[in-house]
Amino acid sequence: MSARDDLLDEYGHADTAPLGTLSELKQKLDAYRVEVLTEAGVQYEDCTVCGAAHSVGKPCGTCEFNARMAAEAGVKATPEAAPATEDTFPAWLAQRFxxxxxxxxxxxxxGRTYWQHEAAAVRRAVARGGFKNDTTTGDNT
Ligand SMILES: [Zn+2]
Known part of the structure; x- marks a missing residue:
């Protein structure tokens, strides 16, 4: 029995037979389309998604390739460590002050260590908005 016969058998009597789900119907229509194309001697058809030609009844190789590339690109899209840039803030402080x-x-x-220490202290102070709130230590750096 062909896909066409299956379709006629089931949907030709739609008033009495269950229609099934839409995806079931689509599957049957796809099978019928493949049957028609194959009988017509058509070996390739255009993908309805990307337009690339692929064998009748087979999944689209271009879409599969694109999906695989997108998946791998998604993995590689994780941010890589930014190249370390030289911290010029200590040098700027030394020159400025x-x-x-x-x-x-x-x-x-x-000399470098001194200004690197000062730069770190300035950054900490800026981050907290000035002096430490904790006055018990007396350390307000
Ligand atoms: Zn495709």
Whole structure:
């Protein structure tokens, strides 16, 4: 029995036979379409989604490929670590608040460490909006 016969058998008597679900009907119509195309000697049809040609009755390879690429791109879309950029804030502080300081490039280790410590302290202070609220320690850096 062909898909056409199945359709006629079931839906030709719609007043008495159950119609089934829409997806069941679509499946049967698809089967009938494949049957008609195959009998007509058509080997390829245009995908209704992307328009690419694919074998009659077979899933669209282009759509499958696109879905796979999208899935893999989704995995790779996770943010990669941003390239580390040099923190110039300590150097800026040194230049701004100690005009007699040697240029950052030639500043010794202790000098750099001092301004890096100050830069961190400034950032912490800015983040909290100024002085610490906790006055019990007496440490307001
Ligand atoms: Zn397609």
């Amino acid at each position: 100690d005009p007699n300081s040697p240029p950052w490039d030639v500043l010794d280790h202790d």
